[in-house]
Amino acid sequence: MQAADPNTVEWILDSGSQANVCGDLSLFTTLREDKTNKLDFANGTSEHASICGSVLLQITNLATGELEDRLLDNVVYVPSAKVNIISLGYLQTTGKFKLTCSPDQQTAWLSKPGTTLKFVMTANIYRLRVKKVTDVMVMAAVKGKMDSKKSMELLHQRFGHMGMSTVKLLANKLDVAPNIWNKTLHAKLLAMGLVRLDSDYGLYALKKDGEVTLLLTVYVDDLLLMGPRQLCEEVAASLQETFELTTIGTVKYLLGVEILINKTRKQIVYSQRQYVLE
Structure with missing residues (x-):
């Protein structure tokens, strides 16, 4: 069951799920191929999911009262999924969130310093509604060799309008562009x-x-x-x-400034000698 408002997306909090799951490819901001994912469902069936990535959530943060970006990592793409699932175990172990509930069990809060998410129970399921991110486009730089016409076709499609073969190509061949990179990195650092x-x-x-x-x-x-x-x-x-x-090791230059670290004397010296010489 999805949110009726087309501008919102509904996520279900699941204490039994071993993974975050999303069936809407247009919500993903990054993709990667991972053939190790295997999902076991309550009806006894299982499914191998080869694509996973990150989803950018615009949540109402009760800690600040503001609409903020948060990145949900390790989301498995399952085309047949009828609902979007947030794994409670993932949020508690990886996200370091703590769960509290109202006395009547109708509301649940997941909190950590600086962030509080509110889940409301409807039909015996805790649900989180977030603002739909509508401007996430596939704007990427090609890593490997690819036909230029094909690459331009890829760069102007939304994730949700692509076939599975194209999605796998993206997961292996393309990097996320700067505008998406900034949003994704910022949300990751906040998380x-x-x-x-x-x-x-x-x-x-x-x-x-x-x-x-x-x-x-x-x-x-x-x-x-x-x-x-x-x-x-x-x-x-x-x-x-x-x-x-x-990883390139200990920093030596930052924005044209030379950084000299003397561990023996416990000194850090900043120099613009090269700038002066030029």
């Missing part, structure tokens, strides 16, 4: 608990007990992590669940 600083939209901070424990800068598709090594590795691993990352 990981980072907050974007109002003073600089390219700077995110991870806080614990009110103290900043890690800083992350974004410049196009270059990310710089600043914090304890173990925490940086954990954040990088979480990002790798959604994106392909290449």
Whole structure:
């Protein structure tokens, strides 16, 4: 059962589902091929799902009262799915959400610092209604060799208007374009608990007990992590669940500024020597 309003999408909270499931391809912002997914259904049947990805949800965040973007990762595309499913187990283990219910069990809240989602029970099922993202288009850069006419056809189609063979091609051959990348990355970082600083939209901070424990800068598709090594590795691993990352080690240059790190003296020196010489 989907939401009657064409501008909203309904998701069902399922405590028994081992995966997030969506049958509407137009809702996906990223796609990848994964032949390891096998879904077992309550009627005893099973299905191998070869495509999964991320869905951008525009949710009403009760913690702020604002309409905000949140990224739901590891969503399996099942063309035959009649409903969209959010796995309670996924939100609790991966998303670190905590579940609370009203005394009459008619309302459920999933909360973590900075985010609270409200699910309302209808017909004995907890449901979340989110705003439908209508401007997500397939705008991508080709990785491998492809006929130019075919690539242009792909770049101007919505995910939902494609055949399965085209979807698999996208999952293997194309990268998401900058406009979708920015939205997807921002939603992913928020889901990981980072907050974007109002003073600089390219700077995110991870806080614990009110103290900043890690800083992350974004410049196009270059990310710089600043914090304890173990925490940086954990954040990088979480990002790798959604994106392909290449680690280049300790930073040496950032936006034309040379960064010299002296661990012995515990010093960090910023230099624009090359800029002056040029």
